[in-house]
Amino acid sequence: MLSLHTNRAALSAQNALRREGMALAVSQSRLGTGLRVNSAQDDASGLQMAMRLKAQSSGMAVAMRNTQNSVSMLQTADGLLGAMSAMLMRIQDLAVQATDGASTDADRVALHAEYVQLSKEVRQTLNETPYNGKPLIRYTVPAPGVADPGTLGEGPLSFQTGADAAETVTVDFRPALGALNVSLYYAIDDGRLSGQPPDGPGTELSTATAANALIGRIGQALDDLGAVRAQVGATGNRLESVYRNLSTMRDNTRAAQGRIMDADYAGETAAMTASQMLMQSGTAMLRQANQGAQLALSLLQ
Template sequence: MAMVINTNMGAINAQRTLDQTSREQSVSMERLTSGLRINKAADDAAGLAVTTGMTTQIKGTDQAIRNANDSIGMLQTLDGATEEVVNMLQRMRELGVQSMNGTYNNDNRKQMQAEFSQLQEEIQRVADTTKFNGMNIMNASSFGSAAVAATFANTSAGALSVAGDNASAFKAHVGWEAGSNNRIAVAMLNFSTLSAIGAAVTLQSGISTYGSGVALASTALTAIDGSLSVIKNMQAYWGAVQNRMESTVSNLQNVNENIMDSRSSVMDADFAKESANLARTQVLQQAGMSMLSQSNSNSQNVLSLLR
């Protein structure tokens, strides 16, 4: 091998190897610092594209879980207010049954009517003021024609499905994508039109005979029983929807967990592997620097020929 000084191949080779080692060391340090295997597209272009799609699904699923839980909270709020309405209707029915007894005179029925009227007004007030996030959930002011059939005579599964499919109906979006398959429709009930709180439903209205009082109370009981029948059907329906949403949340959480695991296998750095690689490159860097210094010193041997 010729002895030259203009082109030091040993030093050039050492520099090239050192440059490669430094790049590998920089990548390992970057991954150990960030905890990510992919920090830029150049690290793994295909992997970055895959994980970007996974991140989109994860973030969408996270929001879908929150949507479903918010909807469950709305149904729980509605159920709690409905239960209080049922309690008031039951008390109104008690008063109606009491009013039919012949041991009470007209003044007694007026006193019963005073409480009966207050309960009717309170049911209407509850219907007008019960809200979730500013939206009224017990009358048609927020969701319009999403309320159940106007007569409330039909609370069958078919009628509820039709009401829920209405464009203005309440719908919980429980998916990470758009589309009707990612929405759960919930039919609402317009409590303001319950027959039990109608103006014609009364226990005493200027009557003076026992027979007319019994007739009014009987009519009131029929209206109250009809309202209770509708409400109990709606409560069962809302409870079923709530259970469905809880199952939806469980499924979304399972999907989210598995997608995050898949993303981690592509995106996250293996600390054991990267730590070993960092130690390897540090040793190689030290050895490369030593060899570069040795290559540079070899050129000095040419001077001995010139003495």
């Protein structure tokens, strides 16, 4: 039917042009941003899932930095404990030498002088070596009065190893440090315990008998020091494993997010080309449909 008021062919062509115009705009937007989801209208549930994955991935990245910082701190502590171990071994050598019957009283005075200096350095290393602005290992009382403990001695340490609040590694170094504190009190000349005299009894190399007794005490201190180092090393290894696991999980999480959010350039390019061709075809058909009114007028001539 020829009609001047209603041109159904033109309306149909216009409707098709509107649909293809919207599809072309979507394809161009995706190709321009590289994202399949540019707003919640594109994929509401997909956007929600992708945002959760992005937050998880971001939290993992921070947790990875946390673990590396924690490992660095523990490696520093292990280095300090290693230096203390070397000093205690030297003290043990001095005690063994003082025990020998060939050593004179004058020799033992000289040996004791070195023993005192090494003892002070052991205590200084344990109590006052700083890390990030505060003592690192301190557990013993460094001077008369109350002093703040160091990082490893202040309580259970909680290392945040993931994006969720429950993803933590908690380690308490205080039991091992407490045992080391007691054994050092009886092994070095400058030990301190809260409420006790500055030095433990028998911390001298003045006689062969005293030196012989000191050998066993130093051995106990070395054992306790080894226990602290073992706990520090085991914790560092665990955090290294956490780091490797986080790295793998973060890569997979980002890949999952990309599969939701990223645009498929091959598919979007094909869709854009198809939309462009359909718009060209629709424009041509709309031009033909608009000629229907001219045909109606030609009947009146």
